[in-house]
Amino acid sequence: MALMPDKALELGIINSRHKAFITSKLWCNNAHHDLFLPALKTTLKKLGLDYLDLYLIHMPVRLKPEVDGVLEIGKDDLLPF
Numbered sequence: 850m851a852l853m854p855d856k857a858l859e860l861g862i863i864n865s866r867h868k869a870f871i872t873s874k875l876w877c878n879n880a881h882h883d884l885f886l887p888a889l890k891t892t893l894k895k896l897g898l899d900y901l902d903l904y905l906i907h908m909p910v911r912l913k914p915e916v917d918g919v920l921e922i923g924k925d926d927l928l929p930f
Contacts (some may be wrong), residue, residue: 854871854897873907874906874907877922878914878915881911884914913928
């Protein structure tokens with residue numbers, strides 16, 4: 850389990866947000882221009898942050914929005930970029 854940035858600050862593991870390089874990923878079902886920003890805002894809220902240092906695309910595929918957290922993805926679940 851990853852240590853949340855606010856907890857690391859609270860515990861004194863880091864003394865400033867600027868001492869941490871924080872990365873997250875955009876999940877494939879949010880790889881759409883209308884879904885990207887809401888997904889980023891949700892990630893920031895969950896982490897209790899104002900910004901990320903790096904935001905990666907999880908995989909170079911785009912999935913239908915209703916496909917979430919599955920390990921096996923079918924051809925019918927894919928969308929074009």
